[in-house]
Amino acid sequence: MLQISNTVSLADWEIEMTAIRAMGAGGQNVNKTSSAIHLRFDINRSTLPAVYKExxxxxxxxxxxxxxxxxxxxxxxxxxxxxxxxxxxxxxxLIKSVTVVQKKRRPTKPTKASQRRRIDSKKKKGQTKSLRGRIV
Structure with missing residues (x-):
């Protein structure tokens, strides 16, 4: 049984696991042992709440x-x-990531001071770049 939260858990019959041969480095051991796991979980057949499934x-x-x-x-x-x-x-x-409800974003406007700071920094950058030019 896999415990997701205090109220939600998955039974063993819902999760299908098969052992397969792993790929990659490992030499002779990789070629003769089935140490990798292939997990399959059918969302539609599971006993998860409908909200989680959606x-x-x-x-x-x-x-x-x-x-x-x-x-x-x-x-x-x-x-x-x-x-x-x-x-x-x-x-x-993966299932827990779905349970977290994203907070709705409330659009805000930048403050006058932050706008002024932004423009000042842009002007300063522009002056620095203009000083890099050729001296005539």
Whole structure:
């Protein structure tokens, strides 16, 4: 069971993990052990609240397929257990990122003083650049 928050958790049947051979450096060990983990999590079939599902499906994340399946490949570590934990942590972080509600931005105008400082700095830069010119 993967705990997302105090009230939300995922059952083991919702997360499908398969061991695959890792790619990259590692010599002979990489060629003979299946230490990488391929995690698949179907958003539509899960028991997540509807709000979380909508937000996950709305994400433009390369790990989420068009069918609504989260695919995570973990191969950073040499052991299968560590890769399994890494994949679960990454899934948990992805779901937690959706739970945070972004604060609505209230548009503001710059103050007179900040506008004056900006113009003054632009004038000073312009003077510095004009002094770099050829002396006649």
């Amino acid at each position: 937000r996950l499906l709305a994400l433009s994340d390369s790990r989420i397929t068009s069918e609504g399946v989260v695919v995570i490949k973990a191969q950073a570590y040499r052991t299968q257990e560590l890769n399994k934990q890494d994949a679960l942590n990454r899934l948990q972080e």
